[in-house]
Amino acid sequence: MLTNQHIALSVQQWVNTFVVDLNLCPFAKRELAKDRVRFVVSDANNEEALLLHLHAELERLENNSDIETTLLIHPLILNDFDAYNQFLDNADGLLQEMQLDGVFQIASFHPAYQFGGTDIDDAENYTNRSPYPMLHILREASLDAVLATTEHTDQIPVRNIALMNEMGAARLKQMLSACADERPKA
Secondary structure, three states: OOOHHHHHHHHHHHHHHHHHOOOOOOOHHHHHHOOOEEEEEOOOOOHHHHHHHHHHHHHHHHHOOOOOEEEEEOOOOOOOHHHHHHHHHHHHHHHHHOOOEOOEEEEEEOOOOOOOOOOOOOHHHHHOOOOOOEEEEEEHHHHHHHHHHOOOHHHHHHHHHHHHHHHOHHHHHHHHHHHHHOOOOO
């Protein structure tokens, strides 16, 4: 049985290995170093419970500027990518209901992430593949500030896809698996 600590450590390992070390998001390292990234494992086992947890995390971010971003990890629900993808509409609907659309946005990561128009085994899908399904809550103002001071941000996805294709799906699958297999250190 995996503990929440193990799951959170696996995701932290993934963030370090994929997001930071491969520079998929050039802005993540700074926030990790400042300890402003919140890793939360949800025990939700249905969509309603997950929406309630998402609601609570949105309120926490709204009321605590010391937290830059939250990764809401939900290993017990939405393991099927199609169901997860459909749930994203509910998550965006919650943002609108809470009048937080434009304040926060939700990025999506999933172990079986697949971009439209790609094959399931295409390497480029690994830009959004993670050890567990999760919702990444981002502050819009922070994104806007970073984008305004960084050149060629439109090239980040292009560079990431090229890197994933260069590395190859087999290697990326192995790297992702190693993150999920990461065990807590005693």
